[in-house]
Amino acid sequence: MFHSIEKNISARVAEYVRTKYGVQGAGALEQPKQSSFGELAIPVAFHLARQLKQAPRAIAAELVAGLGSIDGVAALEVAGNGYINVRLDRGAYGYAVLHTADKAGEPVPGKIIVEHTNINPNKAAHIGHLRNAVLGDTFVRMLRASGRTVEVQNYIDNTGVQVADVVAGFEHLRPQEDVETLIKTTRFDYYCWNLYAEVSSHPELKEWRRETLHSIEHRTGQSAFLAALISETIVNYHLATMRKLDISYDLLPRESEILYLKFWETAFEQLKERQAIYFETEGKNKGCWVMPASAFKEQTGEDTDDSKVIVRSNNTVTYVGKDIAYQLWKFGLLGKDFYYRPLREVDGHIVYITTGEPQPQAPSFGHGEWVYNVIDSRQSYLQDVVVAGLRALGYNQQADRSTHFSYEMVALTPGTCVELGIELSEEDKKKTYVEVSGRKGLGVKADDLIDKLIEKALQEVDSRHSEAPAAERLRIATEIAIGALRYFMLKFTRNSVIAFDLQEALSFEGDTGPYVQYTAVRAGNILRKLAERGEALPDFSAELDQDALARQLALEDYWQLLLMASKSESAIERAIVSGEPAHVAKYAFQLAQAFNNFYHGTQVLSEENREKRVFLLWMTHYVRRQLERTLAVLGITVPAYM
RNA sequence: GCGCCCGUAGCUCAGCUGGAUAGAGCGAUUGGCUUCGAACCAAUAGGCCGGGGGUUCGAGUCCCUCCGGGCGCGCCA
Known part of the structure; x- marks a missing residue:
């Protein structure tokens, strides 16, 4: 509710400033420093002061007079050096909240592709992977809550170095083990965790890896068989771990299909044709196809040493090259597609996986208008190269709409x-x-x-x-x-x-998820007790008219709580714009704090005044619902009791 | 050497496109359970926002510089 009022006032101010002063884009609103200043603050007078060469306060006064009355606004006040503080009409606001049904955001056209998780299928997932998946999944929930259409992809690098290393580990360090038996009898992802650590420090690893990768790439021999077996088994562990956190995917694109269906070869033709990359004839990169550093660096010298090798002198493509092809496919720009088959169904939702052979009834994936890649910040250099690749091909809009949704690592104390x-x-x-x-x-x-x-x-x-x-x-x-x-x-x-x-x-107190869950449970307890007493929930809209709401909301604490509870959309929208799921978490915590304070100071069920009691029950009911909805956006449920 | 990120209370972190008296959790001290169960609430203490310059009516926020820490910069992924 708050979000629509905000948009309304912002539009009115922008419109007025445009017609009156001829200044564009002046609709910014702020949160007043103190709640006693009102619900919103308009700082536009400060911005106009410079251009109009007048004191901000005088401009603010002029604006207040000129803006006239706005729906839902009780008063505009000039304050401080030139703020305009907005006081909402509490009765009207309460009435609007009470009579506005829950709704998902207005559908926004255009598909957004979010890629996250992307764990190498060669060992158990660790906490760093959890940060990636939880961030990505929450961002997806935020986008969906605001009406966007999202496709979630979890890229599986099943033919890469990391899988190859574990394969080599089995072949050279555990030749006596039967992998299929191990899979049936052990926590296989944990087993590989240790084996991977062991093989990683082995002096002969590089040699083993070369042979293994060759086998995998040509899909022949024992190594290729083992790689497929290991990666499939571990992907299933990863999916199970993520499932515990209520994280799921629409599609698992695999590197094996990117290779088999020759995505790179197609992208390579495009890159050569548009001269996005060139064949280096001298220097340390002689014999390679490289992308000039000027494509992805702000400033660059003439030093070609900074160029990024895309195709090695032995004619094999680097990881970034494959990534450019994949990014092109996400935008529907590759001119080529995967085939898909259903992998599994969870709660009625089918997760698809790519495959190299045509399938009946294949759904459509890719063709996104925006792409978010949730990848840790250490890979920002490579992500820049991928975007530069799009740009060099002339896909400027898609380059602008490619976001590296980066995050810092999780370390240990x-x-x-x-x-x-x-x-x-x-x-x-x-x-x-x-x-x-x-x-x-x-x-x-x-x-x-x-x-x-x-x-x-x-x-x-x-x-x-x-x-x-x-x-x-x-x-x-x-x-x-x-x-x-x-x-x-x-x-x-x-x-x-x-x-x-x-x-x-492990703490469940203070700024934590369980604190917020507990708050929602407490609100629910009041409603449960009501039912246990044999009372039905009152018909709020029948019993609370605008005057009654105005009377009850005159009490500052109640007003602040209602206000806070009605800001969920606002908080989500802000979090989307800034790309910070943390803002939604912070909001949930603040709302919980506000309710706990209310809970402590107010006895709801023993309230004797009928109007007040109904009002308090409504507040309880509304806050509970808002907490539940906000937690759902964070992927957190509310337990039946705590 | 170059690039990116970080530096705010004892600790861990917020601080929305520059705006009104810099916030929260934990920890510390103190007080509060009448079952809507305290995984809670209230109060107190604790800050030249890393240092120094600058831009601005106004800087934790923008620019420059220095210091301290992290991460990148491969014909690895």
Whole structure:
């Protein structure tokens, strides 16, 4: 509700300033510093002051007089040096909130493709992968909540170096093991986690890797068979881990099909034809096809050493080259397509996977108008090259609409390393955080963390609800654990390094997911108690007219709570524009705080004044619903009790 | 060497296109359970926003510079 009022006022101000002063784009609104200043502030007088050469305050006064009355606004006041503070008509606002049905955002045309997770299928997922998936999935939920159409892709690099290394590990370090038996009898992703760490430090790895990759690429021999077996098995583990966090995908594009269907060859023709890349005849890159540095760097010298090799002198394509082809395909610009088959169905939703052979009834994927790639910030250089590739091909609009949705890594605090039995050098002990490393096997496995969280949550649930059935307690503990985990991954803004501390992550108090869940449960408890007393929920719109709402909302605390609760769309929209899911998490927390304060100071069920009681029940009902909806955008559920 | 990111309370972090007296959680101290269950609430203490210049009516926010930390910069992915 707040969001539509905001848009309305902003449009009115912009329109007025345009006609009166001939100044464009002046509709910006702010949140006043203090709630006593009103609900919105218009700072436009400060911007006009320079051009009109008048004092801001005088301009503000002129604007207030000129704007006249606006629907839903009780008063415009000149304040400070030239702010215009907006006071909403509380009764009218409450009435509008009460009578506006929940609705998904207006459908926005154009498909958005979001690629996230992208874990190499050669070992168990770790906390760094969780940050990627939770960020990506939450961003998708935000976009969908605001009416956008989104296609979620999880790219599977099933023919890359990392898979090859594990294959080599089996062939050279575990020749006695039967992989198919291992798959049936062990936590295979955990097994590979250790094997990968072991093989990574082996001096002969490079040689083994070359042979293995050759076999994989030509789809022949034992190595190719093992690679397919290992990657498929581990992808399934990854999907299961993500499923626990309520994360799912529409399509799993695989590198094996990008190779088999010769996506690169098609992209290569385009790149050569439009001279986006050239054949280097001298220097250190002699014999390679390279993209000039000027294509992807702001300033560049004549130094061709900065050029990026796309095709090696031995005629093989680099990772970035394949990525350019994939990005072209996402926008429907490659002139080529995958084939698809259903992989599995979860809750009625079918996840598709690419395949090299034509299939009956193939759905359509790709052809996005915007593309977001959720990839950690260390790969920003390569992402820049991909975008430069699009631009060099003349696809400027698509280049502009390609977003590297980057985020910083998840590291470990030294304390947590000690707790996990990871040995640290003296140097590392002094640091505030230590980088995780898949190659060294240093890190926290996603499933281990989830299990620890569930265990901790279960202790709490058991201590409060020992009478409840065990299966139910476990289910609730799981919801709490997931709430804690997802919230933890979201509470930091994207470009802050998370120094992962186990104790902090296991906390359910303060700025955490369980705090917000608990708040929603408390609101629900009031409504449940009402039902237990045999009372039905009142017909709010029949009993609360605008005057009644104005009377009740005259009390500042109630007004502030309603206001806060009605800002969810506003918070989501702001989070989309800034690309920060953390803003939604912050909003959820603030709303929870506001309700807890209300809860503490107000007895709802024992209220004797009928109008007030109905009003308080309505507030409770409304806040509960808003908390639930906001948490859903974060991918967090509200347990039946806590 | 070049590029990107970070530096805000003891710790971990917010701070929306520059705007009114810089916020939260944790930790510390203190107080509050009358079952709408305290995974909660209230109060107190704690800040030359890394240093220095500049732009501006106005800078935590923009520019320059220095210091400190992280990450990139491969014919690896």
